[in-house]
Amino acid sequence: MLFYPASAAKYAPSTGIESTLALDDPSIENYFVLCTLPDATFGDPATLTKLAEAAFSYPVDTTVTYAYDQATQTATATYRISTVNVLGGPVKSVNGLMPHHYGPIS
Numbered sequence: 001m002l003f004y005p006a007s008a009a010k011y012a013p014s015t016g017i018e019s020t021l022a023l024d025d026p027s028i029e030n031y032f033v034l035c036t037l038p039d040a041t042f043g044d045p046a047t048l049t050k051l052a053e054a055a056f057s058y059p060v061d062t063t064v065t066y067a068y069d070q071a072t073q074t075a076t077a078t079y080r081i082s083t084v085n086v087l088g089g090p091v092k093s094v095n096g097l098m099p100h101h102y103g104p105i106s
Helices: 045-054
Strands: 010-012 020-022 057-069 074-085
Antiparallel strands (some): 057 074
8 A cells, every 4th residue: 555645746547567656846745655454454444544544654752661560460561652744744653563562471
């Protein structure tokens, strides 16, 4: 999936294999975001909307804090991620964690 600001790019679809996306407007900063999607979510409008809303926000600071409860022998991790939107729009983010970040360790 490719996200780009509509005013910053010129897209030329093709009937062949290749298409052209030109990010060449010198009066503005040009950004694009390329991401992959699982097949199951590719056609889901709600998923695509959330990704489009967060496409131009990126992390600028991350912290993880831990707490251990000795009575229950459990550890809690709190993840904090600060983001900035490069286009100056609303800051939204989509983050992913690997299973070893949130699941039990066996």
